[in-house]
Amino acid sequence: MLVKAEELKRQLSKGIFSTMRNFLYKVGTVVPLKDGNGKEIGKARVLAVFVNCKAFRKALLKYSGFKSIEEWEQKAIELHGSMPRYIVLCKVL
DSSP states (O other): OOOHHHHHHHHHHHHHEEEEESSSTTTTTTEEOOTTSSSSEEEEEEEEEEEEOHHHHHHGGGGOOSSSHHHHHHHHHHHSSSSSSSEEEEEEE
């Protein structure tokens, strides 16, 4: 799971974070956290996976590190080319 430096700083400070992804992660899986250069900098456990819809984006915004749903959506589209299919909730280990 590739993470931007500023996003990672927000996520690590909270312990739990949500991120939009196109890959369907399995709940309970431990995934590596990587910086922008692909270097592993930590691990996280997948707590839950949600279909990416407005209601879940609203409910999980507080774990995203973004100030608004619109900001989160814009960044996800910028990174993925379109709105990702899933929202993944993880806990930093």
